[in-house]
Amino acid sequence: MAKVDIKDIENAQDRIKGHIIHSPLINSGQLSRKLGRDVLLKLEFLQETGSFKLRGATNAMLSLKPSEREFGVVTASSGNHGPALALAATRLGVKSTICLSNLVPKNKILNVRSNGGTTCVEGRDYDESLDVCMQLVKDKNMHLVHPFDNPSVVAGAGTIGLELAEDASDVDCILVPLSGGGLLAGIAVALKARRSKARLIGVTMENGASMVQSLKAGKPIDVQEVETIADALGGNIGLDNNWTFETVRDLVDDCVTVSDNQIKEAMRALFYNEGMMVEGAAAVGVAALMSGTVDCEGRAICLLSGRNIAAETFLDVISQNS
Numbered sequence: 001m002a003k004v005d006i007k008d009i010e011n012a013q014d015r016i017k018g019h020i021i022h023s024p025l026i027n028s029g030q031l032s033r034k035l036g037r038d039v040l041l042k043l044e045f046l047q048e049t050g051s052f053k054l055r056g057a058t059n060a061m062l063s064l065k066p067s068e069r070e071f072g073v074v075t076a077s078s079g080n081h082g083p084a085l086a087l088a089a090t091r092l093g094v095k096s097t098i099c100l101s102n103l104v105p106k107n108k109i110l111n112v113r114s115n116g117g118t119t120c121v122e123g124r125d126y127d128e129s130l131d132v133c134m135q136l137v138k139d140k141n142m143h144l145v146h147p148f149d150n151p152s153v154v155a156g157a158g159t160i161g162l163e164l165a166e167d168a169s170d171v172d173c174i175l176v177p178l179s180g181g182g183l184l185a186g187i188a189v190a191l192k193a194r195r196s197k198a199r200l201i202g203v204t205m206e207n208g209a210s211m212v213q214s215l216k217a218g219k220p221i222d223v224q225e226v227e228t229i230a231d232a233l234g235g236n237i238g239l240d241n242n243w244t245f246e247t248v249r250d251l252v253d254d255c256v257t258v259s260d261n262q263i264k265e266a267m268r269a270l271f272y273n274e275g276m277m278v279e280g281a282a283a284v285g286v287a288a289l290m291s292g293t294v295d296c297e298g299r300a301i302c303l304l305s306g307r308n309i310a311a312e313t314f315l316d317v318i319s320q321n322s
């Protein structure tokens with residue numbers, strides 16, 4: 001099976017330069033003091049559309065042949081790949097259709113539309129929205145840009161790894177939110193190629209953690225998607241997974257899970273200490289550090305992957321104290 005390699009990621013970096021920002025890596029003095037270790041934050045939520053997903057979506061769009069753009073692109077999304085693909089397509093004058101399940105929060109559906117995408121809200125969970133999407137590929141000849149199991153998407157996400165290697169050669173652990181594994185796989189390939197010594201750790205939510213269960217089983221397996229504050233991490237990795245399972249299995253040092261309460265605690269810490277509003281999926285790394293779930297000491301980087309949370313939900317989280 002072909003694999004994404006460092007050349008693909010370097011090419012992606014050249015291709016998407018000018019469409020995305022090299023996101024800041026900042027030292028969090030407050031969290032560092034609180035946790036008694038250096039904590040750095042990589043602010044990927046500052047990307048346009050509010051998540052790192054613009055990297056993979058842009059790389060995928062710029063890599064398409066004219067014939068693949070002709071009938072428009074389509075995808076299924078847990079809520080952040082959708083607006084990213086919509087924007088990347090709109091910038092090139094290509095039509096996009098984004099399939100979202102009924103588990104996707106309303107603000108994320110609106111985010112697709114305001115970036116020029118057509119929404120199709122159908123299905124109980126991510127897997128059902130993917131079925132709807134595959135039907136559109138068949139019936140309307142639309143081109144599928146899968147949210148994670150696509151080499152251009154993995155390579156685009158991998159450009160974050162190049163930035164980390166450039167900006168922070170002296171860290172001990174890097175914590176990356178994990179769902180389908182495109183983000184983690186891309187970063188893993190880039191860091192390995194740059195000979196990073198940091199321990200690379202995937203973090204996801206306790207319930208419905210498809211990749212973690214699949215790693216345990218030794219092969220991709222399906223789990224039931226449930227409601228969680230980390231809604232962007234929902235959905236299965238796919239029984240026919242081609243591009244992320246093996247790379248995560250082979251190159252990532254550890255994968256851990258955190259509870260919804262631990263994630264909310266981390267969101268509060270980021271807000272009250274750093275003034276940052278991030279969505280649940282983005283706070284899992286900080287949650288893992290705060291709850292001591294992570295087997296790694298020393299300087300840590302947490303990747304803050306997105307900010308697309310509904311105002312009511314965010315208010316609810318920051319006004320609780322447990």
Ligand SMILES: *Cc1c(COP(=O)(O)O)cnc(C)c1O
Nearest residue numbers: 080179180181182183232305306
């Ligand atoms: C999609 C997403 C992730 C996980 O990315 P995968 O490539 O599916 O593992 C993490 N955080 C946010 C905010 C996301 O939107």
